[in-house]
Amino acid sequence: MQGVSIRQAEIAAEQQYVDKVYARLLVMREEAKAMIAAAHERGLERLPAALVERDAMVYHATRQLKSLEAEYEGLVFGRLDQASGEIFYIGRLGVRDADFDTMVIDWRAPVAAAFYQATAEQPMDVVRRRVIRCSGGKVLHVDDELLTPDAVPEGLTVVGDGALMATLARARGPMMRDIVGTIQREQDDAIRAPAEGITEITGGPGTGKTAVALHRAAYLMYRNRRRFNSGVLVVGPSPVFMNYISRVLPSLGEDTVELRALGEVLDGVKATRTDPAEVAVAKGSLRMRKVLLNIMKEAPPGAPSELRIVYSGQVLKLEAHELTKVRKAVHSRRVQPNQARKVAADALLEALWQKASSYSDNRFDRKNFVVDIADRNEFTDFVAAWWPPVLPTQVLGWLGDRERLRKAAKRNLSPAEVEAVAATWADQDAGWSVADVAVLDELRVLLGDPPKQRRAADELDEFDMIAHEVTSWHQREQGQQQLGRADHYDHYSHVIVDEAQDLSPMQWRMLGRRGKYASWTIVGDPVQSSWPDAAEAADAKERALGKVKRRRRFLLRTNYRNSSEIFELAADVVRDVVDPDDLPTAVRSTGLEPELRTVPDVPNQTVAAAKELLDQVDGTVGVIGTMARRAELTSWVADLGERVQAVGSLEAKGMEYDAVVLVEPAELIAESPTGLRALYVALTRATQRLTVVASDNSWRE
16 A cells, blocks of 8 residues: 555646646647738738748747647656756657756757666666656656666655556557657667668567657657658558557657558558459569660550542552651650650651652752741641650550550560459559559559649639738748649658668659659568569569668567467467568567467358457457458447457558457468468457467468
8 A cells, every 4th residue: 555655645746737738738739820920910011021030930830839748648758867967858749847947858959868778777867757647637657767776765656567568558548659658779869860861760569669650750850850851751651550650750749741552652542452463573673774775665545547648639648557667766865755755856856858759859948948848737746646745644544455455565474474463454444553653653653644734814823822821931832732743743852761671673763753852761570571572572672772981770669569379379380481680579578378260151150259259358459360351340340439440461561459359371371472470460360369260270370
């Protein structure tokens, strides 16, 4: 009872301080609102100096207000008691009192680094590190770690039973939480690594790679906001995953970072469908680029095959083989096709002139001939039909024709691959797949942008109206978002790639274009790779990153997600195909072994297992099967409520649930050439309980 009373007294003491912080936060919000109002009044003077001052005031006050009004799950989460007697409170946001004395230090500030990096061997002048767990502004729990026992001042109380382990045992919700209160030293080293060059973060399941990458984005924005204001891009494997992580950065006060799934990287396309493994491999390989180079040199379907013009009574005709020769000559100029219509017209005029010269014994004047023919409607109409602007989506539509794809593929695709790939592009109603997005982006670059037409008058009026109505920096920023920045933006200052081990060579090329001026954070685990040709992907990755000399690598070795009982089963699946040193160490034991069920009725047993797990855990339950079973699994558990989520094997990447029902593991193994690794991923999604439902035991043989 004495221990309980001591802890409650410490919680009450911290509550008093947290109350002061929230009171100050309320004052700061009102001050920011008042500054915005005052700035607008200053702008009414309409003098140039007043307008500039207003813009600056509105910008800074609006930014501060946005940060202050963010929804924080516990603004204050830590405290450091120094040997010097100083006390520092650590939080998601820096807060100063009315006298500008620090009340809370932003977790990204250099002073806060000791909260994550101090150890008993290197205490960094810290006597006691306290984790404060809050819900909103209410203090729920405190947990202490004594780092310098010899320096403990009289009256310093130490309470606690392991803040990290307590946090790991908490129920998972539908969205990923930030880990700002429990970042470990190996994770903090990666978060605070220099921004320049390439930072690679490698680690097995549950090591916190994704959370580290997101916290690194917040850290970089805090440390050098001006540099990274041109954009930070985070790319992940699927919309399911991106939705799961979408609240982490806003909870850290950053809402300008752009999050995109691989199927959303190309502007104007949003793909969620996945191809069968063999089709995805064919589309993702660099062999596909050779196919694209071949097809874009071919005449578009429906292009005229003969040009016939009468000049001075003489019939001038270019037949199909001659037009093919002219087209080949135009492509040899290495001009993007959509920018080459004038080159094509000039080449046709030259071919016609050669015809005319051979017929007329040089009695025609070349200059007059070219001017006359070029001005004729039949010639310009022919050029428009023979060399039309082409969209990437049109090209893939053409390749839905098996014969056309076979001709363009030559020896780059097998007959079976031609059949399978053409079938996916022939079915336009199915929509684009995730693998198609990188192919479309490659075509976008190979073809070039179509010639731009003048904007319609109503568009121009709308643009001018918005431009004239914008009267402050903040409003201009909103106006830019409304009008949209340039498509296919490639000036990102930092690119973060999660689950990088799964990227195809074509996807690396797509991301390389977005990050050609950027520094990079690359997150992945080779053991979880779903791409079969690691060497080809590694080469494409290096080409995408460019010749960057400054590189640093961090290996995260501790699995915080899985219980040791669950991870032992997962590790057994891949132990024969990977280096044991590449597997992390699970540090938490629950005493609950995974439940393995071999049953004749898989659908009903899956539902029954999900219901049981809902009763056993407070958070989420994931039901995982092959991508082909995804819709079926969803229908099975549709009536079980929002806490249950059915996902396919690829969608399970990066996800975590309190409990998992894994359905037919043998099917995951057979699903792709890297099926064992896919099964390993699926088995490592659960934090508390795992149930495997299978019709046989072949997956363990």
